[in-house]
Amino acid sequence: MKLLITMVASAIILSACSSQSTPKEESANNDQIVTEEPNSNLAEKENEQISESMVEEEKVEEQPQAELPVPKYKMNAVFSLEPINNANPKVILLTIDDAPDKYALEMAKTLKELNAPAIFFVNGHFINNHEKEEIVKEIYNLGFVIGNHTFSHANLTTLSPEEQKKEILSVNDKIEELTGERPKFFRAPFGANTDISRQIADDENMLVMNWTYGYDWENDYMSKDKIADIMVNTELLGNGANLLMHDREWTNAGLEQIVKGLRDKGYETLDPNLIETPQ
16 A cells, blocks of 8 residues: 555656656746847848849949039131020130149139139149149139140240150140049140141040130230230120130230120130030
8 A cells, every 4th residue: 555655656746757857847848949030130130231232232332423514615627616405605715724833722812702713724844843733723722624735835846756655645645644534625836736736635635625715925015004905905805706815914904804804895704614625
């Protein structure tokens, strides 16, 4: 009898132990499942973030570059500017040659204050030290277009093809080094273009440009008032006129008077970036 009671008690104890272990195992399994679910969600979120990041990078890469202004003017056979379609015909183009000699930066600052665009045609031999390099950079950073006026201001008709190439390309290389942009406009000294210089300009996508009128190298106009008067009141002034000026003391002194006088006559100072150039 005692043996029977002992066996029954043992069976009850074993049964209790077995029933208690099951919840623990289930709890352990449940803990494992709960632990795995957050890890799985975290991985999914990380994948989503990576995907979104890749999409954002693609969007950045696909962003278009800033578009160049649509040309509104073209140059004719006599180097004046004609409107394309419905652009304002009553414009004049300001150009400054032989920069940066002595007054180019001061002239650029005057034009900037007047909100008057212009092309500064540079000679490479003037960019002969760090100070002059910084002047070219500053003129460019003020928003002005830098043109090519050869290295030494030599008459190209007297030079060999190789010499002409060096005169022109050395300036393009220097301007690109300083500004990151190669010139789009070429003006031969004395307006003396050659077949070689035209071909080089064409290869470099530069527009060959002479002028309509200019006076500041003539003795009669080497003063502030006289140069201002002739530039505004010459009979050669007309729609699309291409005005030639130089880096000179008297032109610098009369520059504001010239711009205001032209505007008083109803002329708009043309932004060179709106001129059609070779592509």
